[in-house]
Amino acid sequence: MTKGLLTTSVGSFPKPDYLLRARNQFAAGKLPARELEELEKRATKEWIDFQEEIGIDILVDGEQYRGDMATYFAELMDGFTISGLVRSYGNRYYRKPIAVGPVARRGPMTLEMWKYAQGLTGRPVKGMLTGPYTMADWSFNEYYPTREAFIMDLARAVHEEALDLERAGATYIQIDEPALSTRPEEMELGSRALGIVTQGLSAHTITHICYGDFAKVFQHLVTLPVDQLDLELANSNYQLLDYFRKARFEKAIGLGVIDVHNHLVEQVEEVKRGIKQALQVLKPHQIYVDPDCGLKTRSVEEAQAKLRVMVQANREVKRELGIE
Amino acid sequence: MITTLVGNYPKVPSLTDGPNLRTAITRYDQKRITAEEMARVADDATRDAIGEQARAGLDLLTDGHIRWEDEVTYFSRGLSGVSLNGLLRFFDTNTYYRQPIVSGALAWQKPVTVRDYTFAVEHSQKPLKAVLPGPLTLACHVQDNHYKDFKKLTFAAAEALNAEATALQAAGASFIQWNEPTLVRAKEHFAVFQELAKIVTRGITVKTALYTYFGDISGLYPQFLGLPFQVLGLDFVMGEANFGLLKGFPQEKELGFGIVDARNTKLEIVEELVGHLDGLRATVSLDRVYLNPNCGLEFLPRKNAYEKLERIVAAAARAKEVLL
Ligand SMILES: [Zn+2]
Numbered sequence A: 001m002t003k004g005l006l007t008t009s010v011g012s013f014p015k016p017d018y019l020l021r022a023r024n025q026f027a028a029g030k031l032p033a034r035e036l037e038e039l040e041k042r043a044t045k046e047w048i049d050f051q052e053e054i055g056i057d058i059l060v061d062g063e064q065y066r067g068d069m070a071t072y073f074a075e076l077m078d079g080f081t082i083s084g085l086v087r088s089y090g091n092r093y094y095r096k097p098i099a100v101g102p103v104a105r106r107g108p109m110t111l112e113m114w115k116y117a118q119g120l121t122g123r124p125v126k127g128m129l130t131g132p133y134t135m136a137d138w139s140f141n142e143y144y145p146t147r148e149a150f151i152m153d154l155a156r157a158v159h160e161e162a163l164d165l166e167r168a169g170a171t172y173i174q175i176d177e178p179a180l181s182t183r184p185e186e187m188e189l190g191s192r193a194l195g196i197v198t199q200g201l202s203a204h205t206i207t208h209i210c211y212g213d214f215a216k217v218f219q220h221l222v223t224l225p226v227d228q229l230d231l232e233l234a235n236s237n238y239q240l241l242d243y244f245r246k247a248r249f250e251k252a253i254g255l256g257v258i259d260v261h262n263h264l265v266e267q268v269e270e271v272k273r274g275i276k277q278a279l280q281v282l283k284p285h286q287i288y289v290d291p292d293c294g295l296k297t298r299s300v301e302e303a304q305a306k307l308r309v310m311v312q313a314n315r316e317v318k319r320e321l322g323i324e
Numbered sequence B: 001m002i003t004t005l006v007g008n009y010p011k012v013p014s015l016t017d018g019p020n021l022r023t024a025i026t027r028y029d030q031k032r033i034t035a036e037e038m039a040r041v042a043d044d045a046t047r048d049a050i051g052e053q054a055r056a057g058l059d060l061l062t063d064g065h066i067r068w069e070d071e072v073t074y075f076s077r078g079l080s081g082v083s084l085n086g087l088l089r090f091f092d093t094n095t096y097y098r099q100p101i102v103s104g105a106l107a108w109q110k111p112v113t114v115r116d117y118t119f120a121v122e123h124s125q126k127p128l129k130a131v132l133p134g135p136l137t138l139a140c141h142v143q144d145n146h147y148k149d150f151k152k153l154t155f156a157a158a159e160a161l162n163a164e165a166t167a168l169q170a171a172g173a174s175f176i177q178w179n180e181p182t183l184v185r186a187k188e189h190f191a192v193f194q195e196l197a198k199i200v201t202r203g204i205t206v207k208t209a210l211y212t213y214f215g216d217i218s219g220l221y222p223q224f225l226g227l228p229f230q231v232l233g234l235d236f237v238m239g240e241a242n243f244g245l246l247k248g249f250p251q252e253k254e255l256g257f258g259i260v261d262a263r264n265t266k267l268e269i270v271e272e273l274v275g276h277l278d279g280l281r282a283t284v285s286l287d288r289v290y291l292n293p294n295c296g297l298e299f300l301p302r303k304n305a306y307e308k309l310e311r312i313v314a315a316a317a318r319a320k321e322v323l324l
Helices: A017-027 A033-054 A071-075 A111-118 A132-137 A147-167 A184-198 A214-221 A241-246 A268-279 A300-321 B021-029 B035-056 B114-122 B135-140 B150-170 B181-185 B187-201 B240-245 B270-280 B302-323
Strands: A077-089 A092-105 A127-130 A172-176 A204-208 A228-232 A252-256 A287-290 B080-089 B096-107 B130-133 B175-179 B207-211 B231-235 B254-260 B289-293
Touching: A017 A033, A033 A111, A033 A300, A071 A077, A071 A092, A071 A127, A077 B096, A077 B302, A092 A147, A111 A147, A127 A147, A132 A147, A132 A184, A147 A172, A147 A184, A172 A184, A184 A214, A204 A252, A228 A287, A252 A268, A268 A287, A268 A300, A287 A300, B021 B035, B035 B114, B035 B302, B096 B150, B114 B150, B130 B135, B130 B150, B135 B150, B135 B181, B135 B187, B150 B175, B150 B187, B181 B187, B207 B254, B231 B289, B254 B270, B254 B302, B270 B289, B270 B302, B289 B302
Parallel strands: A127 A172, A172 A204, A204 A228, A228 A252, A252 A287, B130 B175, B175 B207, B207 B231, B231 B254, B254 B289
Antiparallel strands: A077 A092, B080 B096
């Protein structure tokens, strides 16, 4: 029997109301860090249990303890301060990292939470890191004379974190690079930085890319030094698959089959169609089925409903095609 | 030499002392405050933004685009034929805009920005300019389900923007500006843009400006300098090549000199800005220069945006001392 079509998630899940309230209280100085951490662990456990219950193969911790994906790491590193509020869109604001000195890892950043999450399940939990290119691109820079110098220091720091995760037993390590596809002229630099992160790792490495002009960056994407490219397919009606049809592609792809920007929950049939379309281009073992992107902007109910549809659609495709 | 800004100004204060627009929007979305209460807070925030520009010593202000969700949505949703879709990344910034969907004739029905403009003028001691999106930027950021013809879509956008400019002129605006970053990012549309420029400025007898940013005009030079606007704004931070493309800058036109980085918190050194102005004199006399950031200031926290304005004002003052 052919093997493949494992299910997973891109990274973030929505935070339950009690955790959102607790984060606000913590920010206002009304809740001790220890109590917040307890609630983060409770929410993490709930998401791990949910993923196990619906039968996802490779789990994530849901990033219940993170705010912004660049700022979270910057706060734990040397060389950064955090800015005042900047707008992301609409009425959403966040604080950006500012590089004010040489950036470096102070110590493990995600290790403890990963160990906690992995301790809750027998299935693999992915290590989740923000890539050096995205960290730099989403920070202000008051220190480095060039973007390259900034990105390379970050690459070394993220590499150390990846090594720690691998030593602790992580078999899947994802390095998110959502900013990478925005500047075709810097893809080579971003790729070099990613190479530093993944160098010498034996874990299955993944990079998540979103929102790009894929026509301009595709040739670089396929050569990125990772085992798996995680891409959004659902929100572009699977048009990206055409690129894979044209090129010989041996790596794996994370096949985004759930549109994370839409409140509407997908139909099982629609997701099955997407997976089958991908199977015309790639072999089952090359395909990891997941949502397009992190689900943190959806409600808990929407996210769970979407994940259930994803798992069911994948299960039906596997049954119909005899994939184990 | 006149100091000004390119368009938007951060909406929420870094500290919690100003009018709390962010909280008001949240409450308004939850239907906990009325439209009138919401409008009052937005007006207060507008006054606050104008006050800060004036306090920094700026000569020519804007209303700060306090009500704008992003650079395209606010104006678009004031037109007929438009509904709103999901979030997309705005260029290579880590900010997002809600994509307008055009599903019927894109037509101007009533003023969209005139009330904001006149309110701001009433509450400002200093002159104000009206700033609109450019027709190409608008057209390239919508999803067109109606025209199915790019040129027709752009013409409709240009007509709507001309109608808005006409209404602003009737309301007393003496300076009308269009922001057109797409023009330097999608240069293949320049020929179409030359026609759009005629449409948006038709019947406008007050001063007009076209501001480009996020790139340079290489490839569009020297035709760009012949576009029918009295002020041409260029980005010298992300478009360093613009320094070499000023030869033959028309005597009757003025230059928007975007030399202060609105996308990074690092503060410019006044003497260096003066040095740039000194170099500029070879091609454009300083009495025909608007000194401004390279793009809207909303990429920065409020405090940093204010500091950038202070540097601009200080550089202009110093340049007048030593260069004029
Ligand atoms: Zn993504």
